[in-house]
Amino acid sequence: MTLITVPRGTYDIMPKQALAWQWLEKKIRQVFLSYGYGEIRTPIFEHTELFQRGIGATTDIVEKEMYTFTDKGGRSITLRPEGTAPVVRAYIEHKLYGQTPVTKLFYIGPMFRQERPQAGRFRQFHQFGVEMIGDASPVADAEVILLAHDLYHQLGLTDLEIHLNSVGCPHCRQEYKTALTAALKAAAAKLCTTCQLRLDRNPLRLLDCKNASCQEIISQVPPIQNYHCADCRHHFDQVVALLAEVDVKYKLSPKLVRGLDYYSRTVFEIINNELGAQNALCGGGRYDGLVEECGGPSVPGVGFASGIERVLTTLEQKGILADFPNHPQFYLLPLGEELTTIAFSLATQLRRAGYIVELGNGAKSLKSQLKTAHKSGAAFAVIIGEDEWQAREVTLKTMADGNQKRYSVDDLLAQLPQLVIALEKSASKEE
């Protein structure tokens, strides 16, 4: 029989790793809540049409990366490839626009895209993100960028690069596209094959081509800034000024464009250059047409999404992710199978009182059980042997120094609170 493994691009989060995930998720929720965002949990799958309309039918995500299937009712269903469209759907469906002028939502959970996996890229991956819907002001853009920036700072990531650009509104962007296409048509033959395709399909994508000779040609072309309409220019200037006001460092990247159709005006990415090819921790921007496109009122929006795996990798890389200890406080060792019941009962008592307790295997030698206790990292071993049990006592051994003392069960239970406090004190001293 062949071994069944996880599907390509997926992986198991094992107990030790899960502690890091829990820690990170907790931090994320704390920061988002402090900025006034409410958590929303949308389904893992949606009607396929939501993503076709929301993300854009000609984007790579929709064209070739979605996990789409037909359910038994004949409906086309898709595992969500990103979080914004579902949140916007819920915003419209629950008519949140009628409740407050601005709606601030955050999400955290798995996303699915059928791509070839590589460093920092998976088929099931996890994102957290925010959507601020209903505020057209540049203050909203700045606040969202600041939020991402502050969140990373609170995690200890203080040297990330923020890349910032404006892709204009549908009107001035279209003008730029035509100008760009016209300018590049002449040199089309010198472009790489993918760029030749992009020339027709999505000329903006040419700007961030990694090919050196393409970059050479592109550097001759005027930047998108030259084509911004007065409103777009003003909006972007304001965003930049607001970020400067709160000392957020950013890099203007005139060539930054983003792959999803819904972006307008501000786009940004936060980058860790040590990550490899997939170096964006976070990407986002403004999407003023999206709510309307999805069947809602004409309401502006701005948000970002960040990859949990990439954040965790970055934290590990920078040594911020220390071990999360999950050692038992007490390791109970019954000596002989006759005492197992006693130990079992005592372990239950302690656990019900809220202590972290492991129970040894009474069939094994004391030596063997102590080894296991040692490996578990337990602070105390409680030895339950015939000698002491005849007097209804147990031996409490402090693993750190090897000291041990006999207690009656009642005395032990009475002593535990102090023992645990002393333990926590010495642990915090070490740090």
Place this chain on the structure above:
RNA sequence: GUGGGCGUAGCUCAGCUGGUUAGAGCGCCAGGUUGUGGCCCUGGAGGUCGAGGGUUCAAAUCCCUUCGCUCACCCCA
């Protein structure tokens, strides 16, 4: 979807141009102490050499196919 690299013990890897029973370190189990962990010593268990086929007297080693992992392109978190 395309291209490069890699698949040998639980983990990290060695195994030269094909040559007996495939090795090391760590880990695991047991013993060295009749009831005492960490250090040390001794012993033990554990491998369809990713899978299938081919060449050969002989394949972990050479050839083909396939699967998987990985990195990169495309794209993106």
